[in-house]
Amino acid sequence: xxxxxxxxxxxxxxxxxVERAGARGQVARLKLSIGRxxxxxxxxxxxxxxxxxxxxxxxxxxxxxxxPKAVCLCAACGARTEIEELSLGCPACQSGDITxxxxxxxxxxxxxxxxxxx
Amino acid sequence: MWKTRSRAAPLSRxxxxxxxxxxxxxxxxxxKILKANDQLAEENRRRFxxxxxxxxxxxxxxxxxxxxxxxxxxxxxxxxxxxxxIEGDIAGSIDAQRIDALGVxxxxxxxxxxxxxxxxxxxxxxxxxxxxxxxxxxxxxxxNLVCTAGFDLGEHRRIVLLSVPEGDDKIAKYPxxxxxxxxxxxxxxxxxPHFDFSVDRVVADMRRLAPAARIxxxxxxxxxxxAEIGDWLQAEIAYxxxx
Numbered sequence: 181x182x183x184x185x186x187x188x189x190x191x192x193x194x195x196x197x198v199e200r201a202g203a204r205g206q207v208a209r210l211k212l213s214i215g216r217x218x219x220x221x222x223x224x225x226x227x228x229x230x231x232x233x234x235x236x237x238x239x240x241x242x243x244x245x246x247x248p249k250a251v252c253l254c255a256a257c258g259a260r261t262e263i264e265e266l267s268l269g270c271p272a273c274q275s276g277d278i279t280x281x282x283x284x285x286x287x288x289x290x291x292x293x294x295x296x297x298x
Numbered sequence: 299m300w301k302t303r304s305r306a307a308p309l310s311r312x313x314x315x316x317x318x319x320x321x322x323x324x325x326x327x328x329x330k331i332l333k334a335n336d337q338l339a340e341e342n343r344r345r346f347x348x349x350x351x352x353x354x355x356x357x358x359x360x361x362x363x364x365x366x367x368x369x370x371x372x373x374x375x376x377x378x379x380x381x382x383x384i385e386g387d388i389a390g391s392i393d394a395q396r397i398d399a400l401g402v403x404x405x406x407x408x409x410x411x412x413x414x415x416x417x418x419x420x421x422x423x424x425x426x427x428x429x430x431x432x433x434x435x436x437x438x439x440x441x442n443l444v445c446t447a448g449f450d451l452g453e454h455r456r457i458v459l460l461s462v463p464e465g466d467d468k469i470a471k472y473p474x475x476x477x478x479x480x481x482x483x484x485x486x487x488x489x490x491p492h493f494d495f496s497v498d499r500v501v502a503d504m505r506r507l508a509p510a511a512r513i514x515x516x517x518x519x520x521x522x523x524x525a526e527i528g529d530w531l532q533a534e535i536a537y538x539x540x541x
Contacts, residue, residue, distance in 0.1 A: 182413055182414055182444070182445030182448055182449070184412075185412060185414075185416065186331060186332060186448070189331065189332055189334055189335060190331050192334065193327075193329070193331065193333060193334065194327075197325055197327050197329075198325065201323065201325045203323045203325065205323075208322060209322075212331065214331075217474070218448075219444070219447050219448055219474040220448065266473040266474070266477070266507075268469075268470055268473075268503055268506045268507065269506070276502075276505075276506045285330075286330060286331045286332065286448075287328065287329065287330060287331060288327045288328075288329055288330075288331050289326070289327065289328060290324055290325060290326050290327065290328075291324070291325040291327055292322045292323070292324050292325075293322060293323045293324075293325065294321065294322060295321065295322060295323045
């Protein structure tokens with residue numbers, strides 16, 4: 181469950197960003213991007229978020245997680261396959277002569293702060 | 299050949315944009331989660347390098363032989379290198395006692411349930427040592443093939459261990475930790491006659507995930523492979539010091 185400490189760090193990071201932007205309200209929505217190959221499970225992040233946000237500025241915030249896939253490019257057969265987990269060979273021809281592109285990102289994209297109800 | 303390219307980290311500059319409704323302030327953060335850990339890890343690495351200390355993060359499952367490898371390396375280096383050890387465990391100080399018995403400075407981190415070390419813990423633990431007196435900081439991570447993968451500690455090299463009894467399918471099942479490691483040590487190879495463990499499969503899987511990683515076959519029982527991994531580490535230390 182490294183997702184727990186990741187969400188713990190995320191809460192601190194969001195609070196710092198909100199502070200820095202000079203916003204004063206509660207966080208209403210949070211958008212993250214967690215790639216399929218990042219080694220972080222989005223459902224576990226949602227669970228940890230529910231667990232850790234009460235009492236913080238993120239309490240009750242809507243959590244939106246984008247989970248981009250990676251692309252496997254095969255030098256042997258030329259296939260370009262979207263993959264959801266790290267593969268050791270080309271899904272089309274099994275060749276090991278492949279390049280894996282993307283899917284590893286773990287990003288805090290946007291924070292929506294409710295400035296109406298302040 | 300295996301190459302990995304990840305999207306370049308976007309500008310972490312903050313651009314507050316007011317939503318059209320005017321009710322929300324949208325903050326476009328576009329920054330890495332765990333930015334704080336990555337920054338602190340970078341700071342650790344700079345601090346170690348400035349003191350001429352080479353940091354090694356040792357990862358692997360519980361019982362794969364991490365502490366045994368540390369003992370063997372410490373024995374091999376003798377007086378040629380001044381090592382210190384950080385032991386990461388959920389509880390207890392069994393491993394730290396084993397290192398202490400060798401007369402090597404050791405700090406035990408109890409993570410209190412956390413399944414991995416992070417840069418902050420290592421930063422605090424390293425403050426217990428006089429870094430100027432050390433050449434090598436061996437950091438034994440919590441036994442875990444999953445959670446340890448995401449946390450840079452500020453090490454210069456990461457060694458992942460895979461013991462024969464764990465099975466030869468572990469690289470395919472836990473790719474992240476193997477992919478980011480500089481060396482793989484296959485441990486307990488004296489047990490090969492008793493297990494259906496294909497060293498060839500493990501080597502092939504590792505080659506695909508981490509083509510540049512060195513692979514060692516070790517046995518604490520016979521001492522096989524200790525010289526090879528020790529020599530590699532010494533060469534890496536010399537190479538890093540020369541840069």
